[in-house]
Amino acid sequence: MLEVRGLEAAYGDVPALSGVTLQVGAGEIVALLGPNGAGKSTLLGCVSGLVRPRAGTIFWEGENLLAIAPHLIVERGLAVVPEGRRLFGSMTVEDNLELGAFSPRARAARRESLERVFALFPDLRARRRQVVRALSGGQQQMVAVGRALMASPRLLMLDEPSLGIAPQLVRAILDALVEINRAGVAILLVEQNVRAALTLAHRAYILEGGRVVGEGAGAELLGDPHVRRAYLGPLAAGR
Amino acid sequence: MTLLAQQIVLGLLLGGLYGLAAAGLSLVFGVLKVLNVAHGELIMLGGYGAYWLFALLGVDPFAALLLVIPGALLLGAGLYTGLFGFVVRAHEETRIKNSLLVGFGLALALHALAVRLWTADDRSISTGYGGAVLTVGPIAIPLIRLASLLVALALIAGLHLLLARWRWGKAIRATAEDWQAALLTGIDIRRAYLLAFALGTALAGAAGTLVSVGYSISPSIGLEWTLKALIVVVLAGLGSMLGTFVAGLFVGVAEALSAAAFGGPYREVVGLVIFLVVLVLRPQGLFGRAPR
Numbered sequence: 330m331l332e333v334r335g336l337e338a339a340y341g342d343v344p345a346l347s348g349v350t351l352q353v354g355a356g357e358i359v360a361l362l363g364p365n366g367a368g369k370s371t372l373l374g375c376v377s378g379l380v381r382p383r384a385g386t387i388f389w390e391g392e393n394l395l396a397i398a399p400h401l402i403v404e405r406g407l408a409v410v411p412e413g414r415r416l417f418g419s420m421t422v423e424d425n426l427e428l429g430a431f432s433p434r435a436r437a438a439r440r441e442s443l444e445r446v447f448a449l450f451p452d453l454r455a456r457r458r459q460v461v462r463a464l465s466g467g468q469q470q471m472v473a474v475g476r477a478l479m480a481s482p483r484l485l486m487l488d489e490p491s492l493g494i495a496p497q498l499v500r501a502i503l504d505a506l507v508e509i510n511r512a513g514v515a516i517l518l519v520e521q522n523v524r525a526a527l528t529l530a531h532r533a534y535i536l537e538g539g540r541v542v543g544e545g546a547g548a549e550l551l552g553d554p555h556v557r558r559a560y561l562g563p564l565a566a567g568r
Numbered sequence: 569m570t571l572l573a574q575q576i577v578l579g580l581l582l583g584g585l586y587g588l589a590a591a592g593l594s595l596v597f598g599v600l601k602v603l604n605v606a607h608g609e610l611i612m613l614g615g616y617g618a619y620w621l622f623a624l625l626g627v628d629p630f631a632a633l634l635l636v637i638p639g640a641l642l643l644g645a646g647l648y649t650g651l652f653g654f655v656v657r658a659h660e661e662t663r664i665k666n667s668l669l670v671g672f673g674l675a676l677a678l679h680a681l682a683v684r685l686w687t688a689d690d691r692s693i694s695t696g697y698g699g700a701v702l703t704v705g706p707i708a709i710p711l712i713r714l715a716s717l718l719v720a721l722a723l724i725a726g727l728h729l730l731l732a733r734w735r736w737g738k739a740i741r742a743t744a745e746d747w748q749a750a751l752l753t754g755i756d757i758r759r760a761y762l763l764a765f766a767l768g769t770a771l772a773g774a775a776g777t778l779v780s781v782g783y784s785i786s787p788s789i790g791l792e793w794t795l796k797a798l799i800v801v802v803l804a805g806l807g808s809m810l811g812t813f814v815a816g817l818f819v820g821v822a823e824a825l826s827a828a829a830f831g832g833p834y835r836e837v838v839g840l841v842i843f844l845v846v847l848v849l850r851p852q853g854l855f856g857r858a859p860r
Binding site for chain 1: 735738739741742745746748749750751752753754755756757807857
């Protein structure tokens with residue numbers, strides 16, 4: 330469904346992506362792993378339209394995403410949960426969620442979408458009138474995921490959703506992702522929690538220095554010695 | 569004592585218009601991140617619009633609001649599409665420089681236009697009920713100015729509701745807070761910019777109308793009102809329309825008190841002192857959010 334080919338991007342003179350090629354198929358959970366600065370966020374930025382690549386193509390269901398304005402990409406069925414959440418802090422949970430369904434296609438389904446979000450994250454229903462700034466990091470992350478879900482996406486992209494979140498809430502969010510995926514939404518997950526991401530994902534890519542250096546099935550990569558050494562800590566490499 | 573109270577009341581009434589003038593500037597600044605230095609000229613044009621409607625067609629200035637506000641909305645949309653829409657495409661530094669160039673250029677052009685159309689003389693709208701005064705004890709409250717204060721408050725409250733309840737009002741607030749996140753949720757931020765600029769211009773037009781009926785206008789009032797609006801915006805901080813209105817009242821009263829305490833010429837100085845003090849002690853303003 331999502332086809333990225335030969336993507337090249339840079340910030341001024343600093344290269345961020347060099348010839349990145351990856352795919353996300355319908356109903357898949359694909360993890361994107363790699364160290365800080367590898368270009369994972371840049372990749373999501375290019376797909377979502379915020380970053381303009383220097384070369385390469387991005388096709389979504391056969392349509393060239395690079396030719397579409399960022400705010401219209403949501404309408405096509407792609408939604409992003411950005412790194413650091415990027416919520417509208419001065420506005421309420423309900424307002425943030427409602428804004429998630431801003432695009433016409435999403436707007437038509439917003440009542441059902443809202444119910445689905447509250448079913449996934451019951452905590453948010455009680456807090457719907459609260460100003461987002463006052464919520465904890467974990468609750469804000471739920472709002473961020475909820476806001477993206479309100480767009481009725483067919484592909485949900487998340488950038489480091491577990492960053493700075495308490496472990497039990499991370500569990501809850503990852504469980505929610507499984508449920509979302511079961512409902513038919515494909516997921517592209519950028520995660521630094523490699524173990525959790527690989528347990529969840531059907532497939533994964535490893536990005537280092539702006540290039541894809543590894544690719545495979547989730548379970549397969551969990552057993553890969555390079556992955557274990559680089560991302561799962563020195564103790565894991567021996568096991 | 570009575571004289572002081574009288575001055576304070578008059579200051580309060582003028583402060584309401586400062587608040588209205590500032591609200592438009594605050595909206596544009598908060599959303600587009602552009603300081604429209606021609607905002608005062610838009611106020612001036614609003615005043616002349618009402619003046620023309622009165623002088624040529626006999627339209628009562630308060631009724632003229634119903635024509636000036638939509639007219640100003642269209643003017644704002646036009647100015648954004650033709651001018652400021654290009655400014656917002658640039659990043660940070662270029663945007664700031666371009667906005668000042670464009671703004672000052674626009675101010676000069678509008679000023680020259682006004683002088684050509686209406687001459688440089690002061691103009692004021694004198695209605696039949698112009699001299700009416702509400703007497704509360706020893707204090708005389710000019711009815712026109714009181715009505716203007718109420719209209720200003722109503723417009724600000726209306727704007728507040730628009731931003732709080734209307735789908736595009738929320739989109740405007742979201743764009744002001746984080747334009748990239750707004751794009752990611754599917755908001756066309758260019759349309760949000762257009763709406764914000766149009767609304768800002770409409771508020772300026774309304775303020776101008778109220779100034780022309782309660783006080784007087786001339787082609788040169790632009791810069792003065794831009795400065796007053798800016799002082800109020802800095803005092804209030806960004807993000808609260810009602811807070812901006814209150815800050816306007818504050819500046820109005822502060823001016824009255826300083827004129828009473830130090831004499832007429834020092835009336836304007838207090839505004840500039842407030843400006844500096846706020847920037848040094850509490851840059852986010854009274855109602856703005858502290859920088860994280």
